[in-house]
Amino acid sequence: MIKVLLFAHLQEKLGKDQLDIETNQIKISELKHKLKDQYYLNELDGVMTAINEEYATDEDVVKSGDTVAFIPPVSGG
Amino acid sequence: MAESLYEIVEEPIQVESLIKKVERRESGAITTFIGTVREWTKGKRTIYLQYQAYIPMAVKMLAKIGDEIGDKWPDTMVAITHRIGHLDISDIAVVIAVSSPHRKAAYEANEYAIERIKQIVPIWKREHWEHGETWIGNQLETISYPNGKPNVEDVKND
Numbered sequence: 001m002i003k004v005l006l007f008a009h010l011q012e013k014l015g016k017d018q019l020d021i022e023t024n025q026i027k028i029s030e031l032k033h034k035l036k037d038q039y040y041l042n043e044l045d046g047v048m049t050a051i052n053e054e055y056a057t058d059e060d061v062v063k064s065g066d067t068v069a070f071i072p073p074v075s076g077g
Numbered sequence: 078m079a080e081s082l083y084e085i086v087e088e089p090i091q092v093e094s095l096i097k098k099v100e101r102r103e104s105g106a107i108t109t110f111i112g113t114v115r116e117w118t119k120g121k122r123t124i125y126l127q128y129q130a131y132i133p134m135a136v137k138m139l140a141k142i143g144d145e146i147g148d149k150w151p152d153t154m155v156a157i158t159h160r161i162g163h164l165d166i167s168d169i170a171v172v173i174a175v176s177s178p179h180r181k182a183a184y185e186a187n188e189y190a191i192e193r194i195k196q197i198v199p200i201w202k203r204e205h206w207e208h209g210e211t212w213i214g215n216q217l218e219t220i221s222y223p224n225g226k227p228n229v230e231d232v233k234n235d
Contacts, residue, residue: 004085005131007129007131007199007201008129008201008203008212009212012212033155049197050134053131053133053134053137054134055136055160055197063115069131069134069199069203071131071199072147072201072212072214073214073215074195074196074197074198074199074201075195075200075201075202075212075213076128076135076159076170076171076194076195076200076201076202077112077159077170077171077191077195077200
């Protein structure tokens with residue numbers, strides 16, 4: 001199982017801040033594709049990804065037990 | 078280390094406590110940056126802000142900024158605290174304190190820190206305007222998500 005965390009407008013659109021994805025291994029690009037299909041999350045296109053609290057790329061692969069966070073453009077400060 | 082140099086908090090930030098964190102006998106300068114909530118942005122009036130963070134990663138990224146500063150300005154010491162939750166006009170959102178033997182490095186490192194915060198730290202600001210609310214997509218305020226997604230209607234409302 002892969003834990004997916006959502007923030008800002010993504011969280012609002014889905015009405016939840018966390019999803020559990022039942023899979024052993026998946027590439028980030030595939031995961032984005034899957035979520036876009038399943039939840040109409042087209043916003044994922046402009047969004048960065050973190051795996052276990054470190055920035056990652058669409059080519060990276062996550063495994064069961066990993067935490068993926070989708071990071072919309074940040075606006076702190 | 079008894080107290081953390083990099084924090085995300087929900088309570089008001091005490092500026093003095095950050096100064097204390099970076100005080101050292103070898104310092105000849107401490108610069109502080111205090112980021113506050115602005116009422117007017119390009120003619121739009123903000124009523125209040127809501128900040129959200131991916132807290133554990135945000136703390137890590139603040140520490141990473143501290144490491145980068147350590148590489149660029151070796152004799153400096155940095156402390157950063159960012160507040161999240163509901164903030165009213167003039168409330169302090171972020172404080173950066175940098176100490177250094179000489180002032181130039183303290184100024185430069187401090188500016189570097191706020192620029193990097195706006196690039197890599199997973200914190201999001203939701204603007205509650207007089208006439209609506211918007212997640213701000215980036216600090217240039219060129220990308221925003223009215224109603225949770227890009228929407229051409231918003232251009233008309235500006």
